[in-house]
Amino acid sequence: MTKPYDYVEMKIPAKPEFVGVIRLTLSGIASRMGFSYDEIENLKIATSEACTNAVQHAYRKNEQGEVVIGFGLFQDRLEVMVADHGQSFDFHSAREGIGPYQQNQSIEFLREGGLGLYLIETLMDEVRIHQKEGVTVFMTKYLEGEQVEIDAKTIST
Amino acid sequence: MNLTIDTKKTDSLLEITLNGEIDAYTAPKLRDTIFPLSEKNGIKMIIDLSGVSYMDSTGLGVFVGVFKNVKANGGHFQLNGLSGRLQRLFEITGLADIIDVNRQIEGEAK
Numbered sequence: 251m252t253k254p255y256d257y258v259e260m261k262i263p264a265k266p267e268f269v270g271v272i273r274l275t276l277s278g279i280a281s282r283m284g285f286s287y288d289e290i291e292n293l294k295i296a297t298s299e300a301c302t303n304a305v306q307h308a309y310r311k312n313e314q315g316e317v318v319i320g321f322g323l324f325q326d327r328l329e330v331m332v333a334d335h336g337q338s339f340d341f342h343s344a345r346e347g348i349g350p351y352q353q354n355q356s357i358e359f360l361r362e363g364g365l366g367l368y369l370i371e372t373l374m375d376e377v378r379i380h381q382k383e384g385v386t387v388f389m390t391k392y393l394e395g396e397q398v399e400i401d402a403k404t405i406s407t
Numbered sequence: 408m409n410l411t412i413d414t415k416k417t418d419s420l421l422e423i424t425l426n427g428e429i430d431a432y433t434a435p436k437l438r439d440t441i442f443p444l445s446e447k448n449g450i451k452m453i454i455d456l457s458g459v460s461y462m463d464s465t466g467l468g469v470f471v472g473v474f475k476n477v478k479a480n481g482g483h484f485q486l487n488g489l490s491g492r493l494q495r496l497f498e499i500t501g502l503a504d505i506i507d508v509n510r511q512i513e514g515e516a517k
Contacts, residue, residue: 266431270408291492295463302431365464365500372499
């Protein structure tokens with residue numbers, strides 16, 4: 251069965267020096283997908299914030315953990331997942347495990363992450379946070395005009 | 408993926424020039440370098456960010472901490488040479504209204 255998207259996964263040691271490596275990879279993926287310069291910059295900040303939170307979370311607990319970053323490349327959007335529990339995840343089932351946005355979860359996370367989560371929510375189109383055996387941040391950025399086009403089609407037919 | 412920090416001190420004026428990226432990796436080094444400098448009374452700290460190609464909340468956190476300390480010691484804190492991207496980061500977080508931030512002047516020689 252062919253999945254309707256390409257999937258790229260990276261696993262980094264939970265150390266701050268590797269957050270920049272993820273930014274480089276993300277730049278390459280987003281640029282290949284056709285995101286604009288500004289959108290790529292927004293993606294870089296949001297993804298770095300999620301990685302920073304994951305790295306610092308591991309640091310606080312004095313763990314030699316790993317952070318897993320998954321990129322789902324769809325035709326109309328890029329989905330980025332950042333998980334701090336260090337285990338590879340089944341992207342497909344993890345996507346389905348993300349429920350509706352939980353306001354109380356978000357606030358709790360915000361306290362820990364400071365401005366980080368605020369920036370993620372401001373710079374990305376959709377953000378979900380899943381807490382189960384660690385924290386998974388799940389965020390989506392649509393290619394410019396894609397959402398508008400979909401709406402326009404709905405209206406015209 | 409690194410950050411260079413150059414400091415120039417004349418009397419109570421402290422000019423700091425940053426080049427590179429400010430993220431989770433480089434922010435602690437930035438804090439360790441500039442925070443002690445903000446302890447002095449009545450210092451005027453001017454930080455040039457025109458060579459900063461990337462910055463996120465880790466950088467904002469350092470600047471907020473240093474800004475608060477400079478103010479507490481009766482000094483002046485200013486950020487210069489912000490790119491459009493950096494300016495926007497200060498605007499969406501509300502910091503542009505609190506900290507003295509100045510845009511990069513078009514065509515200005517570095």
